[in-house]
Amino acid sequence: MSAPGPMLVRARGLRFAHGSRVIYDDVNVDIARGKVTAIMGPSGSGKTTLLRLIGGQWRPGAGTVEFDGTNVHALGRRALYSLRKRMGMLFQNGALLTDLNVFENVAFPLREQTRLPEPMIRDLVLMKLHAVGLRGARDLFPSQLSGGMSRRVALARAIALDPDLVMFDEPFAGQDPISMGVLMRLIRSLNDALGLTSIVVSHDLQEVLSIADYGYLIADGKVQAQGTADEIRASGHPWVRQFLEGLPDGPVAFHYPATDYAADLLGKAQP
């Protein structure tokens, strides 16, 4: 086996389409080992799609995704499943199993994937829950948790098997400032303390750039900008400007495509 390269994930020439809608057109993304990488873009630009492609849930139309040197989409089902044990994923709303309590949700991957004795599972679960500050919430059910708490439980579950890579799908969406701050600090500190590699998909540019080592701005099916947080902030690229400043008009137009306004008003009413 060759020495581990600096990149944990390499996506090359990705193409992906939902029916006739092209989501990716020749996208290259590298995820550096041990770093927090931000994937940013407007809603509907397929940020989540990238995570599903890396996890092998969806197949690209063309191009490859390599995880630690292995082509994810060339694997058989069994090999893919064993590769996934090295990835954790945090879905947008946590995706906790609603019929299990917090403790059992975090224990779920351990019970399914390992044959550890019960006392050890208990210790591991409590350690993971303590890391996200929810050791005391172990007996609650997902319906009793706030959005931010659900995501923290999901984070504890995602790191239960000590993966190499953790993928966060819109971890800040719909969170109040306190909960957002907690999640941001958790993502950064867990990444460094556990030696993880993190991918954070988000459209909250300012927030995600404050914790990311490197970032990609994906829009219109392409990588529009990439670089360190400071490089992206300093970039004069119109996509970056519209995004950072929240401008209503720009590459993302305010008006949905339509015919000429005056002609539309003065023209004959459509039957």
Next chain:
Amino acid sequence: MNGTLSVIQGFLGGLGRAQFFVLQVVASLPSLLLRPRLLVQQLYHVGQLSMIIIVLSGSFVGMVLALQGYRTLIRFGAEESLGVFVALVIIRELGPVVTALLFAGRAGSALAAELGLMRATDQLSAMEMMAVDPVRRVVAPRFLAGVIAMPLLASIFAVMAIGIAGGHAIGVELLGVDAGSYWSQIRASVGMEDIADGLIKSLVFGFAVSWIAVYQGFHAEPTSEGVARATTSTVVISSLSILALDFVLTAFMFK
């Protein structure tokens, strides 16, 4: 013309996908041997929680049959045969069919809604990402529980309808048919093959309803509308399939 063709094409395509899916589910059933707890939990949800509705409707169907049957039979002075009348109608026909229809409405819709909700809230995707096969972990125990529960529920329905609170209560207690002839005529005229026919029917219906419910739920659109649609189509498709299958099975058994 083209519209009809594409509807037929869509129907056959769906049927093919559903068949492929049920093969996947059946193939993962042996893994349940290692984890019987998963099956027991689902038997409780699918079977035990359908008990009240089955017991109540069994009683009412039995009572109605006794009233209707008595009216007709007494014209021929044959009211002593009321027991056979109720027993044969329930065991061969109404027991499996009504139980299956209620089962589709109670357990089938709940199954589809549960799986659809798991799909819509990414729980199924999350399992896949945790390297856990949702077909094996979630679908297989629910499907098998449905297949096992249906014949049991149909048997309970039959017991309620013929005895205890159904036909016996009305026929013997209210209308005064002799209890001895009620039961002895049943014993003399209802054979093993009648019971076997009824059990086969309820087994087939249980397979069909569970199949339709898990397929619709598992493949629901991941939205609230998708879950609602999956639940509705589970009940509609199940009910139609039950009645159509009942005709086919009866035709084969009617010799």
